[in-house]
Amino acid sequence: MHPDLLARYDRPVPRYTSYPTAPHFTADVDGATYRRWLGKTAPGTRTSLYLHIPFCHEMCWYCGCNTRVVRRPEPIASYVQVLIAEIDAVADALPTRLPVRHIHFGGGSPNTLAPSDLTRLINHLRDRFDIDTNAEIAVEIDPRTTTEAFIQACAAAGVTRASIGVQDLNADVQQAVNRIQPYDKIARVVAALNDAGVDDINVDLMYGLPHQTETKVSNTIDKTLRLAPDRVALFGYAHVPWMKKHMRLIGESALPDGSQRWRQFETAANRLRETGYIPVGMDHFARPGTALATAAEAGRLHRNFQGYTIDNAAALLGFGASAIGALPQGYVQNDPDVPRWHAAVVEQGLATIRGRALTDDDRERRAIIERLMCDMEVDLDEVATAHSYKPELNALSGMVRDGLVEIRGHTIRMTSMGQPLVRMAAAAFDRYLDRTGDAAPRHARAV
Numbered sequence: 001m002h003p004d005l006l007a008r009y010d011r012p013v014p015r016y017t018s019y020p021t022a023p024h025f026t027a028d029v030d031g032a033t034y035r036r037w038l039g040k041t042a043p044g045t046r047t048s049l050y051l052h053i054p055f056c057h058e059m060c061w062y063c064g065c066n067t068r069v070v071r072r073p074e075p076i077a078s079y080v081q082v083l084i085a086e087i088d089a090v091a092d093a094l095p096t097r098l099p100v101r102h103i104h105f106g107g108g109s110p111n112t113l114a115p116s117d118l119t120r121l122i123n124h125l126r127d128r129f130d131i132d133t134n135a136e137i138a139v140e141i142d143p144r145t146t147t148e149a150f151i152q153a154c155a156a157a158g159v160t161r162a163s164i165g166v167q168d169l170n171a172d173v174q175q176a177v178n179r180i181q182p183y184d185k186i187a188r189v190v191a192a193l194n195d196a197g198v199d200d201i202n203v204d205l206m207y208g209l210p211h212q213t214e215t216k217v218s219n220t221i222d223k224t225l226r227l228a229p230d231r232v233a234l235f236g237y238a239h240v241p242w243m244k245k246h247m248r249l250i251g252e253s254a255l256p257d258g259s260q261r262w263r264q265f266e267t268a269a270n271r272l273r274e275t276g277y278i279p280v281g282m283d284h285f286a287r288p289g290t291a292l293a294t295a296a297e298a299g300r301l302h303r304n305f306q307g308y309t310i311d312n313a314a315a316l317l318g319f320g321a322s323a324i325g326a327l328p329q330g331y332v333q334n335d336p337d338v339p340r341w342h343a344a345v346v347e348q349g350l351a352t353i354r355g356r357a358l359t360d361d362d363r364e365r366r367a368i369i370e371r372l373m374c375d376m377e378v379d380l381d382e383v384a385t386a387h388s389y390k391p392e393l394n395a396l397s398g399m400v401r402d403g404l405v406e407i408r409g410h411t412i413r414m415t416s417m418g419q420p421l422v423r424m425a426a427a428a429f430d431r432y433l434d435r436t437g438d439a440a441p442r443h444a445r446a447v
């Protein structure tokens with residue numbers, strides 16, 4: 001991409017894993033609202049569950065997650081106890097048991113859980129929800145710290161997918177972000193998961209890290225391909241030290257600039273495409289024939305807080321500190337502070353501190369943004385509703401002029417050059433986005 005274009009469009013914008021996005025959640029939605037919404041959930045509502053485990057053994061300096069370093073087992077065991085109480089409080093507030101096809105354990109590092117606690121949590125979910133026999137149960141795994149016992153517990157509890165944090169496989173880059181993990185160690189963890197029967201493997205990679213170059217990114221991709229992952233997620237490092245203090249430990253002079261980041265992304269994406277991986281949305285790649293690749297090709301992809309997914313559940317219930325849930329009425333988020341979340345669950349059952357009730361306008365903009373982010377195109381007539389808001393397409397005229405977007409009739413399509421900048425096009429439909437640029441940006445840059 002021409003450097004002028006990059007300079008114009010590589011700006012901080014949301015990743016649109018929800019709309020409205022989390023910075024626009026407010027305290028108007030609290031535990032009482034959530035309880036009321038849960039009580040109105042229709043029997044048979046397709047539901048997904050998310051459990052947040054906010055603990056790690058060490059802090060990676062690029063980390064943007066809600067987590068903290070804990071090396072003793074006691075705080076984690078106590079957290080599990082409260083998680084179980086929260087699951088009960090939510091299940092009790094529902095009128096009926098709900099059917100579940102997707103469960104995701106994220107973090108943090110869910111493998112900081114004792115193996116017996118993982119089993120206990122999954123068994124408890126089975127007690128309180130109707131978990132489909134073919135449900136996808138996904139667990140994020142830190143290959144540096146996971147154990148054979150944890151992998152065996154995953155397999156025995158019915159875990160189907162493991163998401164492995166790899167990021168980069170070059171020693172100097174790993175050193176610069178405080179995440180040392182040799183390739184052989186990761187390969188042993190993937191082999192152990194496969195042997196145990198957890199053979200759907202997702203690998204997370206990053207570009208834009210300190211000391212990364214195109215050659216090093218290529219090297220990481222080549223080694224990653226030897227792991228034969230079913231999907232690869234390729235994220236740009238978001239350097240926001242004013243929001244995450246540990247990022248100050250990253251030497252800014254070693255960070256690649258905008259055009260280097262762009263070339264690193266292109267290098268990785270081209271390599272994955274050449275090897276047969278199907279591009280999924282703006283930053284995922286899936287092996288042909290996998291459910292994600294098939295959904296992407298058929299226009300049945302969805303986007304939620306875990307990124308691109310085949311999950312089309314109407315309700316997402318979130319458990320744990322900072323967890324976000326989504327019900328037909330709107331979004332809810334738990335207190336991100338573990339002691340406050342703990343106290344709220346013990347005292348009130350629910351720990352909701354903010355959220356957003358959806359308006360019809362929000363729903364329509366959300367549908368447009370989701371189709372653009374997933375399919376790289378949207379037919380406005382298909383998502384229009386009776387209370388239709390009329391999209392203001394003039395906001396896209398610059399991107400059309402620059403060859404990044406095409407508009408034919410009521411269909412908006414990202415060109416191949418524009419696809420990596422799809423978040424900028426999605427932002428044109430975001431009525432809440434602060435476009436003044438006055439405040440320190442909360443979002444990652446577009447590339």
Ligand code: SF4
Pocket residue numbers: 055056058059060062063064065067107108109142165
């Ligand atoms: S293991 Fe993951 S969640 Fe934990 S500090 Fe590293 S990047 Fe963050």
